[in-house]
Amino acid sequence: MITGFSTIRRRFPVLGVLTIFLCIGSIQNASAADPGEQVFQNNCAGCHSVGGGALVGPDLAGVHDRRSQAWLEGFIKSSQSMINGGDPDANALYKKFNQIRMPDMSLTDGQITEVLVYIKAAGATTGTTGAQKPAKKPQKVATKEDLTRGQNLFQGKLRFENNGPTCISCHNVTNDAVIGGGVLAKELTRVFSKMGGTGVRAILGRAPFPVMEAAYKDKPLTETEIFSLVTFLQDADEQHAYHNPRDYGKGLLLSGVIGAFILFVFYSLLWLRRRKDSVNQKIYDRQVKST
Amino acid sequence: MDIRSQISMVFHLDKCIGCHTCSVACKNIWTDRKGAEYMWWNNVETKPGTGYPGKWEDQDIYKGGWEKKGNDIKLKGAGKKKGLSNIFHNPHMPVIDDYYEPFTYKYLDLIESPEVDDQPTARPVSLITGKPMDIKMGPNWDDDLSGTPDYARNDVNLKNLSPAEQQAMFQLEKMAFFYLPRICNHCLNPACVASCPSGAIYKRGEDGIVLINQKVCRAWRMCVTACPYKKSYYNWHTGKSEKCILCYPRIEAGYAPACMHSCVGRIRYLGVMLYDADQIHDIASADKDKLIDKQLDMLMDPFDPEVIESAKKNGIADSTIKAAQKSPVYKFVKEWGMALPLHAEFRTLPMLFYVPPMLPVMASITNVDNTEQSKKLGDISKFWPDNWLYDTSTEEFWGTIEQARLPIQYMANLFSAGNTEMVKLRIMKLMAIRIHRRWKTVGDISEEKARQVLKDVGLTQETADAIYYLTSLAKFDDRFVIPAAHREHAIEMMENTGDVKGSTGFGFKQDTAKRGL
Numbered sequence: 001m002i003t004g005f006s007t008i009r010r011r012f013p014v015l016g017v018l019t020i021f022l023c024i025g026s027i028q029n030a031s032a033a034d035p036g037e038q039v040f041q042n043n044c045a046g047c048h049s050v051g052g053g054a055l056v057g058p059d060l061a062g063v064h065d066r067r068s069q070a071w072l073e074g075f076i077k078s079s080q081s082m083i084n085g086g087d088p089d090a091n092a093l094y095k096k097f098n099q100i101r102m103p104d105m106s107l108t109d110g111q112i113t114e115v116l117v118y119i120k121a122a123g124a125t126t127g128t129t130g131a132q133k134p135a136k137k138p139q140k141v142a143t144k145e146d147l148t149r150g151q152n153l154f155q156g157k158l159r160f161e162n163n164g165p166t167c168i169s170c171h172n173v174t175n176d177a178v179i180g181g182g183v184l185a186k187e188l189t190r191v192f193s194k195m196g197g198t199g200v201r202a203i204l205g206r207a208p209f210p211v212m213e214a215a216y217k218d219k220p221l222t223e224t225e226i227f228s229l230v231t232f233l234q235d236a237d238e239q240h241a242y243h244n245p246r247d248y249g250k251g252l253l254l255s256g257v258i259g260a261f262i263l264f265v266f267y268s269l270l271w272l273r274r275r276k277d278s279v280n281q282k283i284y285d286r287q288v289k290s291t
Numbered sequence: 292m293d294i295r296s297q298i299s300m301v302f303h304l305d306k307c308i309g310c311h312t313c314s315v316a317c318k319n320i321w322t323d324r325k326g327a328e329y330m331w332w333n334n335v336e337t338k339p340g341t342g343y344p345g346k347w348e349d350q351d352i353y354k355g356g357w358e359k360k361g362n363d364i365k366l367k368g369a370g371k372k373k374g375l376s377n378i379f380h381n382p383h384m385p386v387i388d389d390y391y392e393p394f395t396y397k398y399l400d401l402i403e404s405p406e407v408d409d410q411p412t413a414r415p416v417s418l419i420t421g422k423p424m425d426i427k428m429g430p431n432w433d434d435d436l437s438g439t440p441d442y443a444r445n446d447v448n449l450k451n452l453s454p455a456e457q458q459a460m461f462q463l464e465k466m467a468f469f470y471l472p473r474i475c476n477h478c479l480n481p482a483c484v485a486s487c488p489s490g491a492i493y494k495r496g497e498d499g500i501v502l503i504n505q506k507v508c509r510a511w512r513m514c515v516t517a518c519p520y521k522k523s524y525y526n527w528h529t530g531k532s533e534k535c536i537l538c539y540p541r542i543e544a545g546y547a548p549a550c551m552h553s554c555v556g557r558i559r560y561l562g563v564m565l566y567d568a569d570q571i572h573d574i575a576s577a578d579k580d581k582l583i584d585k586q587l588d589m590l591m592d593p594f595d596p597e598v599i600e601s602a603k604k605n606g607i608a609d610s611t612i613k614a615a616q617k618s619p620v621y622k623f624v625k626e627w628g629m630a631l632p633l634h635a636e637f638r639t640l641p642m643l644f645y646v647p648p649m650l651p652v653m654a655s656i657t658n659v660d661n662t663e664q665s666k667k668l669g670d671i672s673k674f675w676p677d678n679w680l681y682d683t684s685t686e687e688f689w690g691t692i693e694q695a696r697l698p699i700q701y702m703a704n705l706f707s708a709g710n711t712e713m714v715k716l717r718i719m720k721l722m723a724i725r726i727h728r729r730w731k732t733v734g735d736i737s738e739e740k741a742r743q744v745l746k747d748v749g750l751t752q753e754t755a756d757a758i759y760y761l762t763s764l765a766k767f768d769d770r771f772v773i774p775a776a777h778r779e780h781a782i783e784m785m786e787n788t789g790d791v792k793g794s795t796g797f798g799f800k801q802d803t804a805k806r807g808l
Contacts, residue, residue: 270380278388279345279352283441284427 036118039111046206047102047199050122056199056208057097061123069116076112078104103208142231150232151177153225164219167229175236176243180252185211192230192237200230292567294591294602296611296774297479297499297642298537299564300551301623301630302472303762304648305721306558309470311335311431313550313559317474320549321536326528328393328418331430332535333550335472338705339446339460339697340433342471344389347521348447348634354383356482356519356637357575364576364638369486369517378488383516391428393418419527437461437468448704456698467696469648471705472558474550475522475535476633476641477501479566479589480575483534486517491532497781498563498774499642500537508532519637543776551771560761562618562772563611564642565591565602575638579708582635589640590625593618606780614774619761620644627750627758629717631706647706647714649721716748723748724762727755 040050047056063072067089075082075090079102082090094101107115152158155178156166167188172181174189192200204226207213221229236243248255278284317333336342350356354368366373368383377383396413404411417424433442438461449457459465477494481501484492491507492514494500503514503523508531514523515532523534538548546552551559566589574585591598593615602612615621623630623646630644661678668674699711699718707713723744730741745755761769782788 270382274380274382275352275386278386279341280388280428284388287425287427289425 034118035111036114036116037122039107039115040118043105043107044115046202047208050119054097055202056100056195057102058093060119063123064116064120072116073109073112075102076105076107076115080104100208103210103213140227142227142234146228146231147235150228150230150235151175153228154178154232160219160225161222162219164216164221173233173236174240174243174245176245179245185209188233188236189240190237192234197230197234200233201226204229292597292601293569294565294598294605294607295499295568296497296602296607296615297564297566298477298542298773299499299562299618299620299624299642299644300474301560301620301644301646303558303560303623303646304469304471305646306556306762307335307470307472307648308556309335309337309435310555312553312555313472314430316549316553317535320538322533324526324528325418326526327524327533329387329390329430330524330526330533332522332524332533333472333474334430335434335470336431337434337436337442337468338471339437339443339449339468339701341442341445341447342473343430344385344521346445346447347519350519350637352383353385353516353519353521355517355521356639357480359576359579359638362576366482366486366517367519369482369513374486374488374513378511378513381512381516384512385515385521387419388428391430391432392424392426394424394426435468438466443468448701451704451709452698452700456700460696460698460701465696469697471633471645472550473520473522473633474643475501475537476520476639476643477535477537479568479640479642480571480638482517482519482637482639483514483523486513487511488513495539495781496784497777498539498542500539500542501534502536502539503532503534505529505531505533519634519639520641542773543778545773545775547767547771547773557765557770560619560623560765560770562620563593563615563774564618564620564624565593565598565607565612565615567591571640575640579636580710582638582708583631583710583713586632586635586640587625587628590621592625593621608775608777608780610777611774614772617772619765619770619772622757622761627720627754629720629758631713631717633706634708636708645706646721647702647717649718649725720748720750720758723750724755724758727752728759 044060048058048060049055051059051061053059067075071087071089079090083094083101149158153160154167154171154173156168160166168178168181170182170185171188172178172183173187195203203209203212204221206220207216313333314331314335318331321332322328322330331343334343342348346352347355350367356367357364358367368377368381394415394417396415398413401411401413414423415426416422433439437443444457444461449460452460460467477500479499481492481494484494484501488511489507489509491504491509493502493504495502510525510530510532512525512532514534515521515525517523518534523532525532538546538550541548541552547559547561551561570585570589574582574589577585593599593612599612603609620630624644630646632641632644635641658679665674665676695718699715700709702714702718703709703711706717726736726744727741730736730738742752745752750758779788
């Protein structure tokens with residue numbers, strides 16, 4: 001990274017002053033890495049790459065050419081309010097990227113400036129060398145065991161290693177192996193074709209949704225767990241046309257309500273026959289009670 | 292003929308003073324345990340009154356006992372179909388408030404209280420929850436309370452008395468009451484045994500004592516509702532039902548049961564009866580007005596050679612037959628016809644018989660001139676200017692029975708399934724014996740009249756004296772004729788004693804029953 005940093009300085013002398021400031025910051029932190037890069041890795045890398053192609057969100061290489069600095073700062077601070085505020089660019093992005101909102105990051109203004117500096121610098125580098133492309137991991141081939149494991153993890157038959165909550169408590173997948181998933185969050189049958197393996201993997205690694213983020217805070221999924229889950233989701237997506245689990249829909253709820261009502265009436269009828277009071281109740285009622 | 296033996300009892304109500312010594316003796320021996328505090332295997336009720344538990348005689352509430360269906364009988368609240376449909380939810384089950392919440396006092400507070408301005412008090416605490424409580428009821432809350440609206444006037448036995456008769460019972464200065472001590476009747480046709488879904492209750496073959504096997508009991512509590520006398524109680528601590536065991540460990544050792552042994556008024560008699568078990572079904576399903584006569588017919592003459600032969604065939608020991616011949620119960624019930632079963636209409640064929648009470652003394656008030664008598668009083672004597680005599684020496688001997696303070700119909704509801712003639716005859720016999728003894732000891736009644744009275748009720752002077760002896764002078768061995776137990780025979784019927792020889796006789800007692808199944 002040190003080499004990368006010096007390249008930036010050579011190429012963009014204008015930013016030199018800023019970089020010095022940043023360097024002071026990093027010296028104070030006694031950390032070797034660029035703070036902007038750190039922020040990027042911690043908060044953005046799940047969904048974005050710089051020059052690595054679109055993941056969940058767009059590739060950020062050359063984003064400064066497309067948008068103004070103010071627009072970028074505003075979007076990072078709160079993409080939601082910009083979309084709701086009717087910003088045309090923001091809305092176009094929202095539509096393009098499967099209507100997944102970018103979560104509001106709790107970043108300070110300083111951190112936002114840092115990360116933008118990093119993105120700009122990194123984008124410029126990749127433009128020529130392509131060195132910033134995320135290192136590709138050696139492709140692992142999914143086995144049948146991975147699929148079963150993913151299925152079991154999704155349904156909670158297997159616990160996550162770090163005790164994270166089970167997927168099925170909030171999500172559903174139309175799959176014969178899964179009975180009645182949760183309806184609190186997105187239906188995940190077609191998520192693989194929507195986002196692709198990288199996107200899904202990124203979300204599982206670090207969820208960009210506030211509720212999911214809170215749920216998996218301090219309980220991250222392990223690499224193998226993510227791999228198994230992605231395998232399962234991919235399979236579910238590919239096979240979804242052949243899977244048709246029986247859907248009771250509202251009938252299930254209704255039969256529960258009706259059943260409860262019948263039981264209630266039945267027990268009431270039984271109760272009718274029971275003596276309501278003791279034979280001495282009249283005497284007890286009249287007695288003076290101590291407080 | 293299928294002769295069996297039954298330990299049977301007679302309670303002479305004319306002698307009961309209502310001291311509750313029997314109840315306390317029983318409680319101290321058997322029911323002074325956690326979960327059993329509210330149980331009174333023996334209790335003494337004031338009649339008229341609602342008894343314990345409240346209104347136990349009202350089978351519309353508790354559905355106990357049998358009812359006649361054609362030529363057969365069915366359990367009123369239990370049995371196969373009714374029992375199964377009520378097995379998890381028995382609507383006729385008595386609740387603890389029908390009995391009472393057992394309590395004790397924090398006596399230690401009296402001793403350990405620091406010196407303060409006020410007297411320390413011992414607060415009552417519940418024996419169920421252990422928390423301080425208001426005492427609302429007790430097992431004999433209505434003791435001696437005749438005429439109260441809550442108890443006496445709610446007596447179930449007032450049901451076929453006219454309103455006028457009922458009013459007359461509770462008039463000031465005419466009010467009367469008597470005591471009714473009750474234990475398990477050890478019936479010949481016990482509803483509790485018939486109702487038990489687990490088969491935990493059985494009638495002992497050798498002496499007819501009805502027992503609950505604590506190892507087999509599964510807490511269904513069907514016996515609690517099925518027993519019309521409410522003498523089976525559920526122990527909430529052990530999760531088993533319990534009832535009077537007629538102190539069988541004492542009986543086997545030749546002692547009288549604790550309640551009988553301790554009885555101050557010596558009202559209790561115990562002896563063996565021989566009965567014909569073939570007739571049980573016929574008699575239990577007989578018409579109501581024939582129930583008692585038939586039940587008395589079933590009790591066999593222990594001197595009859597045919598009866599003795601059949602008894603021996605059934606393995607009844609000679610000692611038991613001998614005890615049956617000397618049985619005071621046989622004399623009271625069969626020979627003299629003095630005693631009646633309580634509530635025969637429940638059709639359980641109870642084997643505890645009661646000599647109905649003649650008291651309060653029936654008399655008339657006559658106008659006399661008391662001046663001569665008053666002159667004899669000393670200066671400090673209390674002087675009443677009355678000119679009447681509480682006269683028990685009436686010319687019309689039987690007239691006073693009709694004018695009894697407790698109407699004959701009321702007694703009949705208790706002791707003879709509503710048949711007034713039957714109770715009346717018993718009370719007349721009691722009265723005849725008094726008149727006979729009055730002629731003998733006081734002499735203000737002529738012999739001619741005394742003989743006439745005895746003749747009216749079918750007694751001779753000899754039997755009258757014998758009744759008098761067994762009523763008033765009888766010694767311990769006259770009142771309790773307990774046969775040798777012959778447990779060795781009973782045990783050998785169940786198991787081979789050789790199996791345990793050399794392997795038992797020393798070690799630890801088994802734990803007491805624990806809650807749970």
